[in-house]
Amino acid sequence: MPATPRSRRERPAKPALSRQGIVGVAVEILRTEGLQKVTMRRLAQELDTGPASLYVYVRNTAELHAAVLDELLATLPPAPAEGDWRQRLERVLIAYTQMLLEHPSLARSALTAWPSGPHYLDLIENLLGLLDEGGVPRERAAWGVDLLLQRATATAAEHAGGESRGDWDALGDALGKVSQRTHPHIAAASGLLLSGAPGDRASWAFQALISGIERTAVPEPRD
Secondary structure: OOOOOHHHHHHHOOOOOOOOHHHHHHHHHHHOOOOOHOOOHHHHHHHOOOOOHHHOOOOHHHHHHHHHHHHHHHOOOOOOOOOOOOHHHHHHHHHHHHHOOOHHHHHHHOOOOOOOOOOOHHHHHHHHHHHHHHHOOOHHHHHHHHHHHHHHHHHHHOOOOOOOHHHHHHHHHHHHHHOOOOHHHHHHHHOOOOOHHHHHHHHHHHHHHHHHHHHHHOOOOOO
């Protein structure tokens, strides 16, 4: 016998749209299909609605990606409670970098669309608290947080296109073949420019930035 048509009234009601629900679905799409699939059209498909309905809750794709990043920040471990403030600050930044390295395309998006949600505010609060613990003047800490997060985000964003061993080897060959006459400083440092393990270079970079933030005064406001 042919199937009896089912009335639309008998179907379960769709859950009401909300910003939190939309972001939650976006995170799932990110984890299973990648950031390139986190679009308004794809979300509307998943939520069984029209794309126009989503713009009531999220203004554009850039804001959506920023909200997704803020949601992922909730997965970061709490700031360490023991150890030197510099080491603890570095560990927070390394954890943030490692989280972004799992989603490098999201890191590239974050370079132009910073989140402003509660988890991002928690991250800034933790960084400012550790800098304050180290006696860093408030105005230097305020500017320094931006610098530290830029470094972490850019490090992860470098991997957005996938690592190319060929490009890295080509750079190494080029550095090793420079002329002492035309590029004396490169020739003297050619063995050092690409040296060191990635983790060691990341640690050094953060510590160098922290030391600079601690010792570099913010310029006086201009009239």
